Amino acid sequence: MANVVIAGAGLGGLPTAYELRHYLPSEHRITLISERPKFTFIPGLIRVALGLASVDGIQLDLASLTRRHGINWIPDAVTTVNPHQQYVTVGKQVIEYDYLVIATGASLGFDEVPGLGPHGGYTQSVCTPDHSLAAREAWFKFLENGGPLVVGAMSGAGCFGPAYEFVLMADWVLRRRGIRDRVSITYVSPEPYVGHMGIVGLKNSRELTGRLMKERGIKTIDNARITAINPETIDLENGQQLPFKYAMILPTFRGVKFVRETPGLGNEQGFIPVTNSHQHPQFPTIYAAGVSVHLEQPETTPIAIGLPKTGQMTEVMGAAVAHNIAVELGAIKPPLKTPTLEVLCLAEFGDTGIAYIAAPILPDPETGKRRFSSAIRGRWIIWFKAAFERYFMLKMRWGLGLPWFEKLGLRLLFGLSVLKPLPKENIISCPNHQ
Template sequence: MHIIIIGGSFGGLNTAYDLRRLLPHHSHEITLISKEPRFIFIPSLPWVAMGSKTLDDISFDLAHPLKSKGINFVEAAVTGIDPAASHVHTGTGIYDYDYLVVATGHRSANEAVPGLGPFDGPGHSLMSPPEAEEARTTWAAFLQDPGPMVVGCAPGASCVGPAYEFMFEAHHALKKRALAHRAPITFITPEPFLGHFGVGGFGKARQFFEGELEQRDVRYHTSTAISKITADRVETADGKSFESRYSMIIPALGGVKVVAEAPGLANPKGFIPVDANYRHNDFPNIYAVGVAVAMPPVEETPVPVNFPKTGHMTEQMARIAAKNIAADILGGEKTSHDLMVECIMDMGDKGAHLVADPVRPPRNRSSMSSGKRWLWAKRFFAGYYLWKLRRGANRSPKWVW
């Protein structure tokens, strides 16, 4: 059997390691194809934007760890997927598979908000390594001559956490330099209330974040749709306009082009519909994990907010998919369970720890707490995660993210 995995990030790498442990080497070949030769710890991109980390600090080359585990690595962009024929096309050749795992993450729909660059418009983003590096340069320049700024999320965004992190970290950086009075921050979000995060909130997150923004003199606007970004303003669909000399806006996401264009593979947004085992609804030999998976929002909101697919959730999906592929091949029980989410947010001077189990309400557990200890935990965890994944170990400890 030949199992191909597309994507070398949280979804792809965790699936590859789990499958390698579950399937005998001599009879089952595993190939991971990624256009990016490195594993990059994406949750640390806000630190790259702020200038406290470089991409080298938060990444490692995939080739060696994969080879040492007996997994083939192909560094190539997949240019076509033919689900009916079980082929994957790349610039370097065509690969046949018995099972395919798609872990290609997202495409940022920056074009949905005119002016949301950063490479073809004045608005900044940090959803990808090149965008975070662009933000790093422009943020450093902004600190030399600061002014009013807007941080927020576009309508339909799902990954809203990084907007909060950037806002808190930016405020902290400005305050440390005694520049906060020159750079008032406005936070604009499609969420119906602060701390909703596309999951309906976490414990007392709403009261907590309202208090934290008020304490920092950050003005906020919820249920608000950003409609346009210019060099010095951010406009919203309700006719308001906010002065902004630095606009960091998290876009809505879609599936990557090659997935969106594969016949019968994805929904109109380019995400892949799967069952509870992370198996494609129509192609039994295709599985999908991570951001590539189609997941409905938890509830309807006045301005759309989509369901977040975090790194921690991606890791859980990878584990479930790997077990089910192994069960398909070797026989045995299929597995599935509700996803939970746990994450730590950097708030500049402290951290916030959020838990929702399961992610979709109603829940058995929903909590949040904050303090300096969570900031240290986040910093430690990022390094620890890279260290363990580089060594082919992908078991998270009980306290995570």
């Protein structure tokens, strides 16, 4: 009997646990570790922060889910990992593993500059349920009087989509309330240009996103590094100072503490290097999925930015991890699989939206080209995203990871594949589990 331990129960961890339960016979144990009692559909937090939705609608109770689907849940956080002796510590417990999947997401660098973040700072965040609820409370107070609104991201932020969604949906809310004329809006970002999104050469993105910002009268500042945040002003490295009455700034992303503190496990930022099978190159019984994975930003920008790892990417990585562990345990037949990293991001902007597609997200290192990429604007994106959220919450209730019909839908609707067989020369085997 093997024990597969999964650290993290978000968009990566919970679907991976479901995939493993689907593949593995019942004698194999699946242990899910998460200090948060609820699964949260993170993309829905922007609507929560703007008072457009309830957090209850995007959360599910992990205790009942895991009990129903035959998964052992430990409601605590991993504090240390020993990759040589293959165990993790959780509080005072020591849990041995045959395979460890790290799907913890990122640690948020609110200590990057003074005054950043909701914990003793002056800006809001939409990265966690608690952050979004605090942001919503501050948002309602802001609506009473208006004033300058600043939305943006720190250098090293790993995903810019939430900042674009927040600033454009905030504009839409203000217009619906008839108070847009009382609010000046500024978008400030380390991206080299508006619409970059952390993805080099994304076709039509610069034009469509930039045009939408101009249509909405939103001032944009790119190539910007935030150096300090005061009670009512944001300082930029170039000496510019931005006044605000409400600010939502995405923090720098880095790896979680137990990864940063384990020698050889992560890089300088605490992100985990992986092979094409999503195993750690030095510790092949450790796999990683989602934001915790190190993916190299393929271009050098004036100010450092991360490569985004979307929810769809995270889910696909988890599906590959589950498949490959099942192959290692002999539960299913080879070959191993690797994620294609073909990405779809559906961004809601109030009364319209943009679908960003990069297939794959990393261009070919030799040619610098992708199979295809595109940005498409339309009202249908709002409806499609809402339908997908409902579907995703249903499949989390049903215990489904990445079912065949979802893969088929991505291929038919958007031309995206998700997994492909891994060539034998790229395989690192785990000799203890052949």
